[in-house]
Amino acid sequence: MKKLALILLALLSLSLFLSMKAKAAQDCGSRHAAISEELRYAEANNNPARIAGLRSALTELDAHCSRSSVISDTQRQLDKLSDKVASKQKSIREIEFDLQRARMDGDAKRIRKYQRRLEDKREELSEAKDELTRVRNEMAALRK
Structure with missing residues (x-):
């Protein structure tokens, strides 16, 4: 059951990432909210690699998105x-x-x-x- 949940989470994360990439015109606040939501899912499922990647993405977003x-x-x-x-x-x-x-x-x-x-x-x-x-x-x- 846990593996299925992780697979579903991975698929959800991938689809969210692709939709975020496809919607380049989203404002920075929306992008920040979407990544933060993914980060909450990753933390809830104790996925350290994903957590690190999402934190890095937030840092980059905050530094470069305007x-x-x-x-x-x-x-x-x-x-x-x-x-x-x-x-x-x-x-x-x-x-x-x-x-x-x-x-x-x-x-x-x-x-x-x-x-x-x-x-x-x-x-x-x-x-x-x-x-x-x-x-x-x-x-x-x-x-x-």
């Missing part, structure tokens, strides 16, 4: 996502060109292949645009 650093992190994330969207759009244009050539050749097998690729790339583009919109909204909230 409104400007959060905005800077979010801007970097926006830049990456903008590049990703542009790359997906370029890829779609290339596949559309290949699909057009396959249609001109009348090659049904290639047409199906490029249509599947195009659908996949459009789905990826949609997801990237959604993420970009989410981060833009976070940036707008930070600048208020």
Whole structure:
């Protein structure tokens, strides 16, 4: 039972860490509260390695987290996502060109292949645009 609780705690900690990393636009206070909560769980479960890591994270957060650093992190994330969207759009244009050539050749097998690729790339583009919109909204909230 204790092993199961530790595994669940580890999974919870990992998911919390990943969600914190994904939400770079959280303010420093929210980040501090989330790490403090994890620290309480680690202390309650007597996990010395996790406790040391979380205390170190709090120290780093207190030393380096500021409104400007959060905005800077979010801007970097926006830049990456903008590049990703542009790359997906370029890829779609290339596949559309290949699909057009396959249609001109009348090659049904290639047409199906490029249509599947195009659908996949459009789905990826949609997801990237959604993420970009989410981060833009976070940036707008930070600048208020």
